[in-house]
Amino acid sequence: MPRTLTDGTAVPGAARGDGVPPKRKAALVVALLFCFMVVNFADKVVIGLAGVDLIRDLDITKEQFGLVQSSFYWLLALGAVLGGMLIGRIKARYLLAATAALWVVSLAPMVGSVSFGLLVACRVLLGFAEGPATAMATAVTHSWYAPDKRAIPTSIVVAGAGVGPLLAAPALTWVMQRYDWHAAFTVLLAVGIAWVIAWLFAGGEGPVGTGPAQRAAGAGPELPESLPYRTVLSTGTVVGLLVLFFTTYWSVAVKVTWLPLYLREGLGYGAGETGTLVALPYAAAAVFQVLVGVASAMLSRRGATSRTARTLFAAALAAVGGLSTVGFSLLDGGTVQILLIVVGASLTSAGYGIAFAAVSDVVPARQRGGAMGVIVAVYSLGGIIAPLVLGGLVDSAATPGDGYAQGFLLIGVLVIVGAVVCALLADPERDARKLAAMRGAGPEPSRQSDD
Numbered sequence: 285m286p287r288t289l290t291d292g293t294a295v296p297g298a299a300r301g302d303g304v305p306p307k308r309k310a311a312l313v314v315a316l317l318f319c320f321m322v323v324n325f326a327d328k329v330v331i332g333l334a335g336v337d338l339i340r341d342l343d344i345t346k347e348q349f350g351l352v353q354s355s356f357y358w359l360l361a362l363g364a365v366l367g368g369m370l371i372g373r374i375k376a377r378y379l380l381a382a383t384a385a386l387w388v389v390s391l392a393p394m395v396g397s398v399s400f401g402l403l404v405a406c407r408v409l410l411g412f413a414e415g416p417a418t419a420m421a422t423a424v425t426h427s428w429y430a431p432d433k434r435a436i437p438t439s440i441v442v443a444g445a446g447v448g449p450l451l452a453a454p455a456l457t458w459v460m461q462r463y464d465w466h467a468a469f470t471v472l473l474a475v476g477i478a479w480v481i482a483w484l485f486a487g488g489e490g491p492v493g494t495g496p497a498q499r500a501a502g503a504g505p506e507l508p509e510s511l512p513y514r515t516v517l518s519t520g521t522v523v524g525l526l527v528l529f530f531t532t533y534w535s536v537a538v539k540v541t542w543l544p545l546y547l548r549e550g551l552g553y554g555a556g557e558t559g560t561l562v563a564l565p566y567a568a569a570a571v572f573q574v575l576v577g578v579a580s581a582m583l584s585r586r587g588a589t590s591r592t593a594r595t596l597f598a599a600a601l602a603a604v605g606g607l608s609t610v611g612f613s614l615l616d617g618g619t620v621q622i623l624l625i626v627v628g629a630s631l632t633s634a635g636y637g638i639a640f641a642a643v644s645d646v647v648p649a650r651q652r653g654g655a656m657g658v659i660v661a662v663y664s665l666g667g668i669i670a671p672l673v674l675g676g677l678v679d680s681a682a683t684p685g686d687g688y689a690q691g692f693l694l695i696g697v698l699v700i701v702g703a704v705v706c707a708l709l710a711d712p713e714r715d716a717r718k719l720a721a722m723r724g725a726g727p728e729p730s731r732q733s734d735d
Contacts, residue, residue, distance in 0.1 A: 368657015
């Protein structure tokens, strides 16, 4: 029997006798990839949660701490490109396990005493290893679902980026208050090892819905098997989404790195209150990710184009998040400001799941990993710049509060500009038609399957 997608669509060219991937296997893979993203972002946020104690123990300045935060992104782009190119060439079961194992290695020295140099080195390694995480997770997710079925599972996986800090913020804050900041890294070390073991036993890549399978699913014109990367990456859709990702990632990076310190030093909240408040934007982001995926799928079922249901929807969410960021940067404090912080920090990235689904609409299946790796690499540059800019503004301002306000105002405006550019450039249907007319161009990369 030929292999099928979760909706029963046959995959052409699949070997007979290799079984039919059951829906429960696809659901299990999605659950494991969700946990993959949870661990990924818990690893990111822990350094911000430990920031006040870490700055004191290592006797470093705010600008040096900004350097630590920025160092996470120094090799993230390289890791994203290399990891993305390996998707489809190395079995996902082993590729993702090796990636998460590197996370564990980078966390191990933090269990004990570290110097400033070793701290930076650990963050650089973690950034390199986590660079391809989103590209890997989304590419593997898309390998289990037909094009018109991807919005919800992709949004669930990407929602792990919100759930990770949501769980980590209060839990790791409690651990640090009860023990010390080293203990938080010990917990993450153990969780990372557990995930690697689980993925090796139950993870894997599914069949890819291309060619006739794609047409049967009603996904529009059939894309070529492969195209020159410069052709794929220069489409209006990819360029527009790149701009959206790059600008919104300023908000994501600052939320992960500086939000805990902003709440404590800029707004005057205590450590316990900060642990709770930091969790709110991530809780909202996780809920919004899933709701946005469901809403996008409903729009598609009702006949909306991918441009409407995915790219314009994602751009609109980012624009509202940018406006909220501008709003809270102009307020002094209180409930309204906290509400705007939550909305601004969550909506800017709420459309990531459907935006990545839109990328798959215009990228040949066998090149999605590489293309998404390049996209992650480019937008991760915002993660290098944003922490340094904010750290410099805080150190140079009359008060820390003034510096944070200036930084968040800048980020809010940048996000709004990115949303407008994306809305103007991105049109998956238009670009898919253009690429379909180029069928046969470019080399055909090799591919391995886990099943």
